[in-house]
Amino acid sequence: MEKFKYVKPGMSKINAGMPSKFGLPVKQKIISGIDGIPVSALIEEYGSPLFVISEKTIRDVYGEAKRAFDTRYPKVQFAWSYKTNYLDAVCSIFHEEGSWAEVVSGFEFEKALSNGVNGSQILFNGPEKSRDDLIMAIENNACIHIDHFDELYLLIEITREIQKKARVAIRINLDAGIYPIWDRFGFNYENGEAWNAINRIMLAESLELIGLHTHIGTYIMAQAAYGIAASKLANLYMAIHRKFDYWLKYLDLGGGFASKNTLKGAYMPGSETCPSFDDYAEAISNALISSEIPHENLPVLFLETGRALIDDAGYLLTTVLANKRLNGGRRSMVIDAGVNLLFTSFWYNLGVFPTKEMDHAEETTIYGPLCMNIDVIRDAIVFPQVKTGDQLVIERVGAYNITQWMQFINYRPNVVLIDNDGKTHIIRKKESLATFKKVEFDPKRG
Amino acid sequence: MKITNEVRISDNGFVFNSKTGDSFNVNPTGLELTKLIAQGHDFDSIKNIFLEKYDLDDLTFEKDFYEFCALIKHHQITSQEDPLDFK
Numbered sequence: 423m424e425k426f427k428y429v430k431p432g433m434s435k436i437n438a439g440m441p442s443k444f445g446l447p448v449k450q451k452i453i454s455g456i457d458g459i460p461v462s463a464l465i466e467e468y469g470s471p472l473f474v475i476s477e478k479t480i481r482d483v484y485g486e487a488k489r490a491f492d493t494r495y496p497k498v499q500f501a502w503s504y505k506t507n508y509l510d511a512v513c514s515i516f517h518e519e520g521s522w523a524e525v526v527s528g529f530e531f532e533k534a535l536s537n538g539v540n541g542s543q544i545l546f547n548g549p550e551k552s553r554d555d556l557i558m559a560i561e562n563n564a565c566i567h568i569d570h571f572d573e574l575y576l577l578i579e580i581t582r583e584i585q586k587k588a589r590v591a592i593r594i595n596l597d598a599g600i601y602p603i604w605d606r607f608g609f610n611y612e613n614g615e616a617w618n619a620i621n622r623i624m625l626a627e628s629l630e631l632i633g634l635h636t637h638i639g640t641y642i643m644a645q646a647a648y649g650i651a652a653s654k655l656a657n658l659y660m661a662i663h664r665k666f667d668y669w670l671k672y673l674d675l676g677g678g679f680a681s682k683n684t685l686k687g688a689y690m691p692g693s694e695t696c697p698s699f700d701d702y703a704e705a706i707s708n709a710l711i712s713s714e715i716p717h718e719n720l721p722v723l724f725l726e727t728g729r730a731l732i733d734d735a736g737y738l739l740t741t742v743l744a745n746k747r748l749n750g751g752r753r754s755m756v757i758d759a760g761v762n763l764l765f766t767s768f769w770y771n772l773g774v775f776p777t778k779e780m781d782h783a784e785e786t787t788i789y790g791p792l793c794m795n796i797d798v799i800r801d802a803i804v805f806p807q808v809k810t811g812d813q814l815v816i817e818r819v820g821a822y823n824i825t826q827w828m829q830f831i832n833y834r835p836n837v838v839l840i841d842n843d844g845k846t847h848i849i850r851k852k853e854s855l856a857t858f859k860k861v862e863f864d865p866k867r868g
Numbered sequence: 869m870k871i872t873n874e875v876r877i878s879d880n881g882f883v884f885n886s887k888t889g890d891s892f893n894v895n896p897t898g899l900e901l902t903k904l905i906a907q908g909h910d911f912d913s914i915k916n917i918f919l920e921k922y923d924l925d926d927l928t929f930e931k932d933f934y935e936f937c938a939l940i941k942h943h944q945i946t947s948q949e950d951p952l953d954f955k
Contacts, residue, residue: 425921425922425923425924426921426922426923427922427923428897428918428922428923428924428928429895429896429897430897430932431894431895431897431898431900431901431932431933431936432894432895432897432898432936433883433892433893433894433895433898433936433939433940433943434892434893435890435891435892435943436890436891436892436893745935747935747938747939747942750942751938751939751942751943781895782895
């Protein structure tokens with residue numbers, strides 16, 4: 423006699439009188455493949471866990487952002503934020519699309535140069551620039567965004583020593599209605615510090631002031647704040663012209679655009695609340711075009727958005743290691759990807775999805791594989807029954823994870839790019855013991 | 869382990885616990901398991917019934933059985949006076 427198909431026994435409590443505030447339950451989203459390649463095939467070939475980057479998504483999202491700004495403002499230049507994801511293959515795609523590089527350390531600067539970026543198309547941000555870094559930047563004709571007076575005076579000193587002019591901008595912190603104000607970076611607009619710095623630079627023969635830069639925060643949901651920031655930069659731009667009869671080349675509004683991920687504690691999903699590129703572009707372009715800057719002297723608008731351009735293109739494929747019932751009755755499961763790979767799981771309720779239709783959804787806690795209590799990928803997610811070995815997909819992990827991940831307890835996994843033709847390529851190889859043997863030395867063993 | 873007196877189980881998978889006021893839906897295999905436990909079958913007997921009827925291996929059944937038992941015990945559908953009693 424043929425046996426019946428077995429389904430895992432399940433039970434769910436009926437919670438009458440507590441309807442979902444979002445209405446009827448939606449159908450469980452399933453991600454069975456990425457850009458047409460089945461998840462199972464990717465894991466079979468490259469192992470689990472596995473980061474997957476979609477070139478098509480990168481180019482589509484970049485195109486969307488560029489169109490939003492290009493149709494509203496005459497001169498726009500994107501600069502790829504290296505710290506968001508500095509895998510060479512990812513940076514190269516952005517450079518192919520026309521992005522300059524935005525770097526915040528000597529390491530990132532060297533990486534940009536090695537990716538073939540012309541030094542004059544590198545924006546050098548950040549509070550940490552060593553003497554050697556600054557010399558490298560000056561020699562390569564980069565745009566150095568000065569963060570503080572000590573850096574300004576160090577630059578004057580270096581340029582006198584090496585007798586070469588530096589192209590500089592200053593970073594400005596300002597009140598755009600976003601609190602707390604990131605006043606640890608740059609010179610303040612409201613108390614006149616920024617104007618003082620500008621005056622000092624304009625008097626320095628070895629420094630050429632070419633732009634103004636601000637970065638009002640991260641995951642900014644209020645596009646109007648960018649309008650305020652742009653207006654304040656426009657005021658300084660005009661003040662410089664009035665006093666020195668000089669037009670700067672660019673205004674840099676930085677990054678900080680939100681991605682569609684859902685912040686922890688958010689009432690609505692990020693995909694519903696995140697402003698579109700059109701929203702940000704409208705706020706910034708309107709502020710600049712309606713400022714007192716004459717249209718023929720409008721500066722180039724630089725944008726350094728990272729998160730919003732790359733988050734959607736990154737996936738983490740993972741496998742279920744175990745199912746557990748906690749003391750309080752709550753269901754939990756252990757997967758093979760932990761918080762050491764997913765730094766953004768500390769900020770977001772990341773979307774975790776099965777790869778096939780499954781039944782019996784129940785509130786579940788998802789743990790990573792680390793022998794550490796903090797290794798929680800999702801505190802509470804309504805998730806169907808899964809078995810050991812089932813594969814899951816975590817979406818929107820393209821930003822900050824592959825740069826802020828940490829080698830801890832286990833090797834970091836392969837990162838694979840699916841190119842525009844649907845072919846897969848390893849763009850960062852899984853670590854092995856040899857990775858560590860190369861850089862560790864035991865004096866007792868010689 | 870036995871189903872407490874206050875629990876009523878319908879044939880379509882609706883379970884009501886008058887002691888706590890909670891009600892539950894069980895899926896068909898969950899219903900079958902609950903009924904077999906209510907009838908007084910022990911683990912080995914239930915395992916044999918399931919292995920005969922379903923396309924299933926003994927380890928998967930054992931894992932799922934104990935997880936289901938923990939769940940119904942948590943909801944006070946079964947009582948287990950001796951914590952070492954797993955029958």
